[in-house]
């Protein structure tokens with residue numbers, strides 16, 4: 001009798017049992033979970049995998065177990081969600097995109113080039129020709145958001161003050177406000193270009209810092225960003241040690257950006273002055289105390 005739970009022929013690779021629920025298929029043939037779980041290859045390669053291709057892959061997989069057996073963990077770098085790590089072996093020049101080495105082990109010499117971007121803007125680019133580090137505009141763009149953030153904090157505080165004015169205690173009659181302005185960038189995108197039968201590019205990403213939705217703060221953002229950058233620098237150093245030991249790191253465009261940063265910190269923008277005027281008017285209307293105004297003014301001027 002045919003049906004949803006009808007008995008399926010055994011796995012053509014190992015003779016193992018085919019699962020009843022959502023069995024995997026290659027070229028229309030059911031494959032057991034144990035065999036299917038060994039597949040770790042680029043999406044293009046996986047989508048065009050034939051039965052013969054799969055048998056060839058399993059031979060590669062067995063060979064790869066030898067590299068796995070030799071692996072000595074030198075460094076693990078946290079990456080992305082769900083406790084993902086990139087694991088490096090400096091001694092044998094190997095790496096694996098898994099903390100438990102349960103994925104393909106790559107030889108460092110297979111890595112031909114890499115790019116790390118902030119969204120789509122390159123931060124690092126490397127190959128045998130050298131490693132380039134580009135100056136990020138993220139800190140500047142975060143600092144430039146200070147007036148918007150101050151305005152949000154002020155209007156949030158105003159809403160709370162008005163709440164209290166109603167009957168002397170907080171009653172949340174005004175809706176809670178959340179900060180929804182997007183951050184200067186969303187994620188560090190890493191691409192490792194490899195010369196390999198089952199991979200051409202290995203991609204992974206790490207989320208950039210996020211503003212707190214109720215208490216956004218530029219300094220907190222910059223501190224989190226700095227932590228991220230330290231991880232990225234560790235990753236670049238690890239890639240260099242493992243795959244590109246002869247290369248040097250060259251910084252591109254540092255001069256101009258330093259000059260821009262100088263400009264931002266020394267001259268308050270028109271926006272900031274306009275902001276201060278607004279708060280001054282609020283104080284004169286009695287919505288803010290002198291103390292609150294002074295604190296806000298100092299914050300806006302960054303003093």
Ligand SMILES: [Zn+2]
Pocket residue numbers: 011012013014015016031032033034035036
């Ligand atoms: Zn099987």
